[in-house]
Amino acid sequence: MVVKPKVIDLFCGCGGFGLGAKLAGFDVTHALDIDATLHSSYEINFPKTAVITADIGKINESDWVKLIQDSPIDGVIGGPPCQGYSRIGKANIDDPRRSLISDFFRNIDIIRPIFFIMENVEGLLDKKNIVELEKATSLIYNNYFIDEPIVVDASEMGAPTKRKRVIVFGYRKDKEHIFKDFKFKTKNNQRTNVHEAIFDLPHPIDCEIKNDHCWSSYRINNQLSDYALRMRTPPKRDMGSKDYVNKITENLVSGLWSTKHTKPVIERFSNLKPGETDRVSRAKRLAWDGFCPTLRAGTGSDKGSFQSVRPIHPSEPRVISVREAARLQGFPDWFMFHHTKWHSFRMIGNSVSPIVSENLLRQVKQCIQNENKE
Numbered sequence: 001m002v003v004k005p006k007v008i009d010l011f012c013g014c015g016g017f018g019l020g021a022k023l024a025g026f027d028v029t030h031a032l033d034i035d036a037t038l039h040s041s042y043e044i045n046f047p048k049t050a051v052i053t054a055d056i057g058k059i060n061e062s063d064w065v066k067l068i069q070d071s072p073i074d075g076v077i078g079g080p081p082c083q084g085y086s087r088i089g090k091a092n093i094d095d096p097r098r099s100l101i102s103d104f105f106r107n108i109d110i111i112r113p114i115f116f117i118m119e120n121v122e123g124l125l126d127k128k129n130i131v132e133l134e135k136a137t138s139l140i141y142n143n144y145f146i147d148e149p150i151v152v153d154a155s156e157m158g159a160p161t162k163r164k165r166v167i168v169f170g171y172r173k174d175k176e177h178i179f180k181d182f183k184f185k186t187k188n189n190q191r192t193n194v195h196e197a198i199f200d201l202p203h204p205i206d207c208e209i210k211n212d213h214c215w216s217s218y219r220i221n222n223q224l225s226d227y228a229l230r231m232r233t234p235p236k237r238d239m240g241s242k243d244y245v246n247k248i249t250e251n252l253v254s255g256l257w258s259t260k261h262t263k264p265v266i267e268r269f270s271n272l273k274p275g276e277t278d279r280v281s282r283a284k285r286l287a288w289d290g291f292c293p294t295l296r297a298g299t300g301s302d303k304g305s306f307q308s309v310r311p312i313h314p315s316e317p318r319v320i321s322v323r324e325a326a327r328l329q330g331f332p333d334w335f336m337f338h339h340t341k342w343h344s345f346r347m348i349g350n351s352v353s354p355i356v357s358e359n360l361l362r363q364v365k366q367c368i369q370n371e372n373k374e
Helices: 016-024 061-068 096-111 127-140 173-179 194-198 226-232 242-249 263-271 322-329 341-350 354-373
Strands: 006-010 027-033 050-053 075-078 115-120 144-146 150-153 164-172
Touching: 006 016, 006 096, 016 027, 016 075, 016 354, 027 061, 061 096, 075 096, 075 354, 096 115, 096 127, 115 354, 127 144, 127 164, 144 173, 164 173, 164 354, 173 354, 194 226, 194 322, 322 341
Parallel strands: 006 027, 006 075, 027 050, 075 115
Antiparallel strands: 115 164, 144 164, 150 164
16 A cells, blocks of 8 residues: 655635646645635545644644654645735735735644645745745744745636646755755746637526525537546546536536626626626636636635636636636546635635646655655
């Protein structure tokens, strides 16, 4: 029996980072987040993972001793909240969420994994923000080497979205030989456009049943892209909800809530050309042969419950559905979100693209495997 390397997922959200880890061959032992709604689908999609609602800023060493006991942890992954560093919005330097990056590294110092990967927005590297990153990483300087932060573009790694993110990678000094001369490859030959990603999905529908995940049959399509085929593939046995997976095998897919638009909105959307932006909503119309812009999360009830702007469908006068957003972010069709449209969009917008995380973590796992062979 092959023992998989173990990782812990901090600020886990719905599990985009964790899904990439699982697909790359890691065992995600624990996942933590303070927002119970955002991580409500995690334990359903990953039934073997211990999912914990916790304020990571308050987790201490005794808590980790109870959680992981004497089990060695190979890696820690996570994307601390990015609103305090975003180039969009206020990016308030007094935003208390800015301190959560330090909490990420404080927990690294307690857990002492072989490696860690942290994800955040590009704005983290801006002059007014990078001091926070430097202060946070100083917590682990004695025990870890930390590579220069890099910026990755999801569209250059096979995802159908132009989503740029900062990646911070580090490893324990006593494991330097494992990662000697290692640098992430952040580009590959795979490119997936909007057409390849969502053309086979059914039209949104009116869902009358409350708390239903809004199911419908796939469109008949005899020329599925490789990407669509991959998204339709059922998961491995230790992932996914059994009921959900059964419906996928019955040619059904979820997340198809329709959005009601007024007649003037429909007229405006109808007149937009691909790539143009609606002057009122500021929503951009997707192009079939292009990429999706970065999907955003909106805010929770504690921040006013604002719905983020969603892209407009390439050929229909409407915004995209939850399942279309999931495909564009890189989530497979078996992945379950919330039973409401609003929280599902929050989950997707807050998540790391699983395609990016799988790509990065496969490279890390290869280093670990090479060391084990030697």
